[in-house]
Amino acid sequence: MTDLVKHKLDVIENADPFGRSGIDDPWHAFRNVERLDMELHFQFKHSLGKVSPFFLALEEKRLLATRCPECGKVWMPPRVHCGDDLAITDWVEVAGTGILEASSLSAYTLTTGGGKDTLILGYVTLEGTDTAMLQQIRNCQDPGKLVPGTVMTVKWATEPVDHPMQLFWFELAD
Amino acid sequence: MSAGEDIVVLGGGLTRFARERSDGTPIDWMVEAALDGIRDAGVDPAEIEHSLVAYESEILARQLSMGQVIQDALAFCPRPSIRVEAGGGTGGAAIRTAYAYVKSGLCDSILVVGCDAVGRGVTSATVREVYALSGDVDFEMAAGGFFMAYYALMMQEHIRLYGTTEEQMAHVSVKNHRNAQSNPMACMPMAITIDDVLNSPPVVAPYKRLDCAVLADGASSLVIATESWARQHASSWRDRPRVYLTGVGCGTDRVRLGDRPKPYPGLAHFRAKKEAAQMAYRMAGIENPRQDLDVAEVADTYTGAELQAYEDLGFCDYGQSGPLTERGVFDLGGELPTNTSGGLIGQGAPPGAMGLAQAVEVLKQLRGECPKERQVEGARRGLTDIHGGTASFSVVSILERRD
Ligand SMILES: [Zn+2]
Numbered sequence: 001m002t003d004l005v006k007h008k009l010d011v012i013e014n015a016d017p018f019g020r021s022g023i024d025d026p027w028h029a030f031r032n033v034e035r036l037d038m039e040l041h042f043q044f045k046h047s048l049g050k051v052s053p054f055f056l057a058l059e060e061k062r063l064l065a066t067r068c069p070e071c072g073k074v075w076m077p078p079r080v081h082c083g084d085d086l087a088i089t090d091w092v093e094v095a096g097t098g099i100l101e102a103s104s105l106s107a108y109t110l111t112t113g114g115g116k117d118t119l120i121l122g123y124v125t126l127e128g129t130d131t132a133m134l135q136q137i138r139n140c141q142d143p144g145k146l147v148p149g150t151v152m153t154v155k156w157a158t159e160p161v162d163h164p165m166q167l168f169w170f171e172l173a174d
Numbered sequence: 175m176s177a178g179e180d181i182v183v184l185g186g187g188l189t190r191f192a193r194e195r196s197d198g199t200p201i202d203w204m205v206e207a208a209l210d211g212i213r214d215a216g217v218d219p220a221e222i223e224h225s226l227v228a229y230e231s232e233i234l235a236r237q238l239s240m241g242q243v244i245q246d247a248l249a250f251c252p253r254p255s256i257r258v259e260a261g262g263g264t265g266g267a268a269i270r271t272a273y274a275y276v277k278s279g280l281c282d283s284i285l286v287v288g289c290d291a292v293g294r295g296v297t298s299a300t301v302r303e304v305y306a307l308s309g310d311v312d313f314e315m316a317a318g319g320f321f322m323a324y325y326a327l328m329m330q331e332h333i334r335l336y337g338t339t340e341e342q343m344a345h346v347s348v349k350n351h352r353n354a355q356s357n358p359m360a361c362m363p364m365a366i367t368i369d370d371v372l373n374s375p376p377v378v379a380p381y382k383r384l385d386c387a388v389l390a391d392g393a394s395s396l397v398i399a400t401e402s403w404a405r406q407h408a409s410s411w412r413d414r415p416r417v418y419l420t421g422v423g424c425g426t427d428r429v430r431l432g433d434r435p436k437p438y439p440g441l442a443h444f445r446a447k448k449e450a451a452q453m454a455y456r457m458a459g460i461e462n463p464r465q466d467l468d469v470a471e472v473a474d475t476y477t478g479a480e481l482q483a484y485e486d487l488g489f490c491d492y493g494q495s496g497p498l499t500e501r502g503v504f505d506l507g508g509e510l511p512t513n514t515s516g517g518l519i520g521q522g523a524p525p526g527a528m529g530l531a532q533a534v535e536v537l538k539q540l541r542g543e544c545p546k547e548r549q550v551e552g553a554r555r556g557l558t559d560i561h562g563g564t565a566s567f568s569v570v571s572i573l574e575r576r577d
Contacts, residue, residue: 014197017190018358033196035295038236048312055312075433077313083433101432102334102441104326106378109318110306111299114375121323123432123441132432132441134314143379148334165316 009035048164050080053091055164061156063168065129067092076129096154097173098126103137103146124152124170136169145172177279179400181419183573184283184408185215186534191361191392191522194294200235203393204244207527208287211395211534216410217283219248222397224281225255228268228288229526230562234304235291244287254281261308261562262475264288265394265529266569269558270422272398282403288526289393301389309563310430322386322476324431324564326378329478331441333380335493338481340380342496344371346477347384347519349505354516356547359531361390361522371477385477390522394530396537415541421458421572425449429566439486446568447486447561454557455488458572463488464510468553469539471532473560474517483559484512487570506548514539514548529560533571540575 011034016025025031048055054077057064066089067074068082074092075083082089103122107115120140123132138155140146151173161167187210189195189203198206204227212219225248227241237243241257256275260267265288272284292301302322306315309324332338348368354360366384374384398419404411425446428434432441439445451463460466472487474480481495489510490498498504504512515521515535518528536556538544554575561568 012196017192017195017197027197031197035196040233040236051312077310077430077432083428102327102330104323104330104379105376106323106326107376108302108320108322108378110303110315110320113298119318119323121317121319121327123327125432131430134310134319134430134432135317148331163316165313 007036009037051078054078058164058167063094064091065094074129076126076133094126094128098124100150100152101132105143138169139171182404183417183537184399184404185211185397186537187211187395188359189393191390195391200289200291201247204287204289207393207395215397216408222283222285224284225250226272226286227257228264230264230290260567262525263560263562263567264526266560269571273422283399287395288530290524290526292389293391322378325476338496343477344368345499346480347371350513350517350519353514354520356545357516360516362520387475387518387523390524392524392527394527417537417540418574420574421454423450423453423570425568427566444486444565446565450568450570451487454570454572467557469550470512470557472512474519511550532558536573
C-alpha cells in the first residue's frame with residue numbers, strides 16, 4: 001500500500017456476504033475494496049423564523065407561548081398558526097412551572113454513546129398551556145422521583161450556550 | 175394501459191443486510207436486490223415499464239439523486255422513474271405509490287427498489303444527528319432530543335398506562351432474533367434469552383441494547399404489475415402461487431409527541447398506524463385482523479414499538495399486547511406469527527429497504543417458499559406495517575394469495 005492517496009483508509013479483501021468462494025463467487029474479481037476517509041461539512045445561516053420571539057425571550061428568562069384567538073388553545077412550543085384551526089396566534093407569557101408527563105434516562109446523547117454522558121429528557125406541560133414540551137431535566141440524583149404528575153420548575157443558564165434551547169431546563173420543584 | 179385492474183406482487187428480491195457492506199456501494203446493493211426481484215418475478219427487465227426508487231437519506235449514502243443513478247445502473251433509461259421518501263416509512267410509501275401508478279394505468283408494471291446506507295460506513299453519532307433532523311429541529315433536537323429518546327418516552331407512558339413489563343418487551347427481541355436464524359439475508363440472527371435482553375447495556379430507559387433494531391446496510395426490491403401484464407410477461411404466472419396487493423392504507427400524526435391529542439393517541443399510541451390499518455382493512459375486506467391475517471411483518475424499530483403496533487393495528491385491545499406476546503400468540507406456531515423474517519430487530523434496519531423487505535417476506539410466506547423453520551403453513555393473507563418518525567407517517571399493506 002503506497003501513501004500516494006491521502007484519504008485512503010484501508011484496502012480490504014471482502015468475503016462474499018453469501019459465503020461463496022473462489023470461482024463460485026461471481027464477484028471474485030471484484031473483492032479487493034478500497035475505503036476512503038471522507039467528511040462532509042455544512043454551514044448554515046439558519047433562520048428560526050416567525051417563532052423567533054420565543055427564542056429571544058429566553059435570553060430574558062421569559063417563556064412565551066402562543067394562544068389561538070379562535071379556539072383558545074395555548075401552544076408550547078409555540079406555533080404561529082393554531083395547529084388545529086390555522087388562525088394566527090397571539091403571544092402569551094407563561095410561568096416557569098409545569099407538570100411532568102414522561103421522562104427517560106438516556107445513556108446516549110446526539111453525539112456520544114454508551115454512557116459517556118447521560119441525559120434525562122422529559123415532556124412537561126407548563127402551567128397555562130395545552131401541549132407538552134420536550135426539554136432536559138437536570139440535577140436529579142434520583143430518576144425514580146420523576147413520576148408523571150410531578151411538579152417541575154424551569155431553571156435558567158447563566159453561562160453562554162450554543163443554542164437558545166439550552167438557555168433553560170427543568171428541575172424537580174422544591 | 176388498463177386502469178382499475180387487480181394488482182399483483184410478481185416478485186421480491188433482497189440483498190444481504192449487514193452491519194457493513196463495504197464489499198459494494200449502495201448502487202451495487204440495489205442492483206443485486208433488483209436483479210434478485212426480477213429473477214423471482216420471472217420477467218424480462220427490458221419489458222418493465224417504470225421504476226420507483228425508495229431511499230431516505232442521500233446525505234448518508236453520499237449520493238444525491240440516487241434514482242437517476244440507479245436507473246442508469248439498471249439499464250432502464252430512457253424509461254420513466256420516480257423517487258419516493260418518507261423516512262423510516264419509505265418502503266411503505268413506495269409500495270403504496272407503486273400501487274397507485276399501476277392501478278391508475280400510468281404504467282402496467284413497475285420495479286420498486288429501495289436501500290439505505292446507515293451501517294458502520296458512517297458513525298452512529300452522525301446517523302443519530304442526521305436522523306434527528308427528520309423530527310422537530312428547532313425545539314426538540316435543539317433541546318437534545320433524538321429518536322431513540324422519543325420512542326423511549328412513548329414506551330414509558332405505555333408502561334405507566336398498562337403495566338407493560340420489560341420482560342414482555344424482551345420477548346419480542348428473543349422472538350425476532352430467533353426468527354432471523356433461518357433468514358440468510360438477516361444481519362442479527364441470535365439465540366438469546368429474556369435475561370440476555372434484560373442484562374444488555376442500557377440505551378434509553380426502558381430500552382436496552384437488545385431491545386433496539388440495528389442500523390444496517392441493505393437493499394430490497396419488488397416487481398408490481400397489473401394482472402393482465404403479469405399474465406402476458408411473467409414466466410412465474412403459470413407455475414407459481416399468485417399474490418395480490420389488496421390493501422394499501424396510509425395515516426399521519428403530529429411530529430412532536432407533546433402536540434398529539436390526549437387521551438388518544440397521547441404519548442403511548444400510534445394514531446397514524448390505526449388510520450393506515452383501518453384504510454387497508456376496508457380495501458381488503460378484513461374485519462378481524464388477528465383472525466383474518468395469517469402472518470404479519472410489523473415495524474419493530476424497538477421491542478416496545480412492536481407491542482404498541484399490535485394494539486393500533488387492531489391485533490388486540492390496548493394494554494393486551496404484552497400479555498399476549500408472553501403467551502406466544504405472535505410466535506411462530508402461534509395464532510398470528512409476526513416478523514417471521516426477524517423484522518427490523520433480526521433482519522436489520524436500512525430505512526429505504528426495510529418496508530420493501532417486509533413485503534418480500536410476506537410474499538414468500540404466502541407462496542410457501544420460506545425455509546421450513548419459519549414457514550407459516552397455509553398462509554393466505556399477510557400484512558406489512560412500517561412507519562417514519564414516531565409514526566408521524568405510516569403505511570399498512572395487505573397481500574393475499576389467490577389460487
Ligand atoms: Zn385554534
